Amino acid sequence: MDYFSSRFKLGILGGGQLGKMMLYETRKFDIHTKVLEASNEAPCKISCNEFVLGNLMDFDAVYNFGKQVDVLTIEIENVNLDALEKLEDEGLKVYPPTKALRIIQNKAKQKLFYVDHGIPTAEFSRFAYASEIEDSIENGGLEFPFVWKAAQFGYDGQGVKVVRTMEDVKNLPAGECIAEDMIPFKNELAVIVVRSPSGEVVTYPVVEMEFHPEANQVEYVICPARIDDQVAKKAREVALTVSEKIQHIGILAVEMFQTKDDEILVNEVAPRPHNSGHYSIEASYTNQFEQHIRAILDLPLGKTDSKVAGIMVNLVGAEGHTGEVVYENIDKIMAMEGVTPHIYGKKQTRPFRKMGHVTIVNTDIDEARRVAQHVKETIRVVSK
Template sequence: MHYFSSDFKLGILGGGQLGKMLLYTTRRWDIQTFVLDPSSEAPSRFACNHFVQGDLKDFETVYQFGKKVDVLTIEIEHVNVEALKKLKSEGVKVYPEPEALEIIGNKCLQKSHYANHKIATAPFQNFESTADAKKVTTNFPCVWKSATGGYDGKGVKILKSIEDFSELPNVPCLIEELIDFEKELAVIVASSASGEQKSYPVVGMDFHPEANQVEFVVCPANI
């Protein structure tokens, strides 16, 4: 039995809680939803029309999933960007653009993008490995960030001495100057395909002082 009056298909890479929130909105419209997630217990599994269990970083898995839909979006940025580029070249609408995701998913590329476009950011240096960073880092405290795989404070470590390097994985990374700040704020700005833009309320974020992972997101921010 066909439950939809149109054949529009939306694909979502990632089936976590953010994907589930997105699906609450798609239910109001005439949209078939497809979700890809590695976990059989993903929160979005029972909120979408079609669920596929698979690796978000595997080229063939993402590519074959994307061929089933008209528009493909993400719930988490840690996905196979090369597959998205190929899908885009074949006519699948991919948002955000794969080229933007490539920067978003790599902190070293992010920081270089800021510097190249004269966007204010803390002084930093990119490294091919943590071992390389350890050889030349002399100013403490400082901040170590893994190039990929981090989110919500994961992949970030404040280094107070050279000994703290022993706790870190040997991966591509950057070392950043520790900045004294009062609040950490974030704002989402969305842009449509037609160029329309909209900004959403500023939120404040509180992080655990030791784990350095976000504990609370406060909206509206206390500013």
């Protein structure tokens, strides 16, 4: 199929910043794009060829949208899978496939999948309702502390809580969830695996993630991870196993724990471009967004090596600020060598909302980390 400067249409479900950065690449290749999104203020609106307002969880909205494109992909997992399945049955190429999304969309199903396929992961319990957790604690089934996760619709640190007391339990949202053992880990790592329909598979280098202690959001992504080569090899092997078992198409970001004993445990996965791969825009030969487009169109996959060390700093809304956004001191970070800000186009900020990111590249990883800290301490995302 001729994708370039042609009548071909690529459909994208979701209009957020991941879609916007994907559209940088489709613009580069002159691939016609059509985006479905519920918000008229979506970052994607300014970058796609066609923009359609619609609820991603609505069967008719997703199905009717899919009938108007030649290949359909996602930039968010929370979409109507029944509509995607019907479109697949009618011959539309949907990537990642619905079968993979059904495993990933629900964290309880995802964890059970790991167990069924011998993929190392933290011990967990599954609950139909959060109210059942209290009974489990009282009967000795669960012990404090543990990690509570909503089975569905979690994002950017939402839907995850560390539970230390019975009072914490009483404040949990209702609904299906899992309770995971707290893992005493050395590092949180991630590996991006890319798979094409014809079976070509590549991996990106292992990255190290540092999280905000309160918001449970990634603050820094460091590539390459500052870990032993054998641990990195093991992490890539585990990620490849997950990819092979799930049989996704496109990008799969595999988040993992490196335990105190250097074992690798899978935390969770995302079947689309991911925060842990943003560094690749400046640091890699082929960034993750271009790679995703190459994969879903079954084009040759690009080189995943890094040209230089890269660090990503998330820009999130400052606490105490809600309203029209202002990026304080952005000119100061732009004066720093190797620093590139990416602003997502969200006009309204609120505490911990992802508003952009900054990449720092340097031949010296330690110097890049020092500059990243300086960037974090300099720029502020506030409201007018």
